[in-house]
Amino acid sequence: MSMYVRYIDRTRDYYLEKGYERSYQWAHFEDVPFTRLSKPLAESRVVLVSTSEIAERGSAEPEADGHQSAGGVYSIASHVPAEQLFSRTRSYDRGATTIDDVGSFYPTTGLHDAVASGRIGSLTTHFHGVYNTYSQRHTRERDCPEVLRRCREEGADVAILTSI
Amino acid sequence: MCHQTVSLVARHLEENGIATVVMAAARDIPEHVGVPRLLHSDFPLGSPCGEPHNGPQQKAILEYAFQLLEHAFVPRTIVQTPFKWSGGDDWKNLIFTEKKDFLPPEEEADWLKRKESYRQLKKEGKR
Numbered sequence: 001m002s003m004y005v006r007y008i009d010r011t012r013d014y015y016l017e018k019g020y021e022r023s024y025q026w027a028h029f030e031d032v033p034f035t036r037l038s039k040p041l042a043e044s045r046v047v048l049v050s051t052s053e054i055a056e057r058g059s060a061e062p063e064a065d066g067h068q069s070a071g072g073v074y075s076i077a078s079h080v081p082a083e084q085l086f087s088r089t090r091s092y093d094r095g096a097t098t099i100d101d102v103g104s105f106y107p108t109t110g111l112h113d114a115v116a117s118g119r120i121g122s123l124t125t126h127f128h129g130v131y132n133t134y135s136q137r138h139t140r141e142r143d144c145p146e147v148l149r150r151c152r153e154e155g156a157d158v159a160i161l162t163s164i
Numbered sequence: 165m166c167h168q169t170v171s172l173v174a175r176h177l178e179e180n181g182i183a184t185v186v187m188a189a190a191r192d193i194p195e196h197v198g199v200p201r202l203l204h205s206d207f208p209l210g211s212p213c214g215e216p217h218n219g220p221q222q223k224a225i226l227e228y229a230f231q232l233l234e235h236a237f238v239p240r241t242i243v244q245t246p247f248k249w250s251g252g253d254d255w256k257n258l259i260f261t262e263k264k265d266f267l268p269p270e271e272e273a274d275w276l277k278r279k280e281s282y283r284q285l286k287k288e289g290k291r
Binding site: 003028030031032033035041047051098099104106110113119130133134140144147151158160162163164 | 165166167168169172173176177178179180181182183184187191192204206207208209210211212213216217218226227230236240244251253256259260262271
């Protein structure tokens with residue numbers, strides 16, 4: 001089996017080659033928090049949090065200030081079916097895959113099926129999206145607490161997080 | 165960038181009593197940031213939860229995420245799903261290389277514009 005791609009090294013080399021002078025300093029922590037499940041998954045309320053720029057079909061473009069490089073948090077009702085959702089992202093491997101099947105990066109259908117089968121207890125009323133920003137401080141100090149607030153408001157016990 | 169954002173959010177939720185699992189196609193970024201539980205599928209960026217239009221595989225990958233939530237007992241637990249990308253591994257040699265631009269030229273120009281606007285706002289103390 002071939003080794004997985006080391007994106008930190010790969011993107012550094014790629015952008016240096018393109019003439020960008022400074023390489024990005026990725027967040028890094030020695031200590032990692034850990035919370036055990038407080039109850040069985042079959043009794044837990046699950047929230048989905050995604051950075052995939054998921055949006056409802058027909059919805060307005062987000063304002064510039066809440067879009068991409070500025071970060072920000074938004075929510076979408078969890079009952080919206082996958083067929084009514086799409087991703088606005090441009091940052092995926094277009095040479096190898098597509099984003100026309102939401103299930104490949106935003107497992108809302110799978111989560112609803114898991115509730116129906118009793119594998120998980122329930123879902124929060126809303127799922128949450130977080131826009132990326134170069135500012136780790138803004139993500140940590142502004143967006144992370146806002147996601148937590150929204151998760152707590154709807155009693156989430158467990159979070160599934162997906163990137164793209 | 166989106167792997168870093170999702171990793172920072174996972175850490176914050178976990179610090180505040182919500183158990184998390186990150187499902188990702190890139191392994192090194194969440195690992196570098198440091199997340200409690202990481203489910204890695206060795207797939208191209210864009211498909212962290214399974215191949216497009218492969219419902220059974222997406223379902224199986226989500227079940228791995230559930231099992232990781234249930235069975236991890238220490239932070240930094242990483243599980244790699246057993247699936248191989250059906251189109252082969254050539255994409256690994258192309259992504260972010262001079263052989264293939266990540267963004268088409270017009271989108272890269274737009275990205276640079278946004279990056280510059282962010283720098284400017286930061287300089288003015290608004291970011």
